[in-house]
Amino acid sequence: MTTVIDALVRPEIQAIPAYRVAAADGMIKLDAMENPYGWPDELKAEWLETLRGLDLNRYPDPNGEALHTALRETMGIGPEFELLLGNGSDELIQMLAMTVGGPGRRLLSLDPGFVMYRQIAQCAGMEYVGVPLRADFAIDLPAVLAAIERERPALIFLAYPNNPTGNRFDSEDMVRIIEAAPGLVVVDEAYAPFTDTSFLGLLGDWPNLLVMRTVSKMGLAGLRLGYLVGPRDWLAQIDKTRLPYNINVLTQVSAVFALRHKALFDAQTRAIREERARLFAALATLDGLHPYPSEANFILVRTPRGRAGSLFSALCERGVLVKNLDGSDPALADCLRITVGTPEENAALVDALRSALCASG
Ligand code: PMP
Secondary structure (H helix, E strand, O other): OHHHHHHHOOHHHHOOOOOOOOOOOOOEEOOOOOOOOOOOHHHHHHHHHHHHOOOOOOOOOOOOHHHHHHHHHHHOOOOOOEEEEEOOHHHHHHHHHHHHOOOOOEEEEEEOOOHHHHHHHHHOOOEEEEEEOOOOOOOOHHHHHHHHHHHOOOEEEEEOOOOOOOOOOOHHHHHHHHHHOOOEEEEEOOOHHHOOOOOHHHOOOOOOEEEEEEOHHHHHHHHOOEEEEEOHHHHHHHHHHOOOOOOOHHHHHHHHHHHHOHHHHHHHHHHHHHHHHHHHHHHHHOOOOEEOOOOOOEEEEEOOOOOHHHHHHHHHHOOEEOEEOOOOOHHHOOEEEEEOOOHHHHHHHHHHHHHHHHHHO
């Protein structure tokens, strides 16, 4: 059996681990950049009412027309651009890789960056080219331009702001990359709700620029809905890689409902931004911790040398789950990534970190 597996499974698939998510039952969950706030009871009741009339025996609207309209209206996307929906933006990354991938094709991004760019490149049979960021996590422009020249990538992802570092790259550097790229450049704005600038307004300035967004971080991670915006000719091609009915009935109806209440999510994301500033200040006062400034809903923290693993475990024992990034990239040695939670959750995290630092110090 093993030999059949060895013989048939592509070596690049055998070489990678599956994407695993840590068990979080009963824990304060600060590991996955979710919005910690739920909905008021009345809104939940209203939402459940909208589901009452649904039938599940039929396939969903294949094109998600109502959802397209709702997204265009709430996000201000004009008729000159096409919109493509994905089962999370993860699925859109996969569709993009399937569209331009193949032997000899390369996907370029910046490291440390979002892990799925590499993972999906490998699954789609593309070679991943990761260009290291500078020590301050800014773009190393000469290195990126040289890599573009050398590797001629078919696809480039720039996360704006970047995960897991939390910073927003210099937009002039990004423009230089878009102009130098021989292929598509996707600006991944998963964390758009937590920052003030966007490339959406620049769509159309370059024929190879696409913008990708998700509703996950604004407070709808459970729906699994991402969207890609860009020129019609590109999106018409990418649409061919989309599986039929990829956005299920419940997601379509629930997202349309939620977008009608966008003001609630705007208020929640504002609260998270304010809480981010308070959490940053609290982390900065803890001895030996170095939090990096963030434009997203998480904060990357460098811990004292060699202690990320024991601090992570100590936090788990105290019921707080964060992400341990130590060992995932040379630039992330000793780093933890902490999602901004509610004021109570953040206070519990800071208390737990303080005592863990004392205990293991
Ligand atoms: N892009 C970035 C930069 C991310 O950090 C994430 C999630 N962690 C995603 C895309 C994927 O988001 P989703 O699939 O939930 O839409």
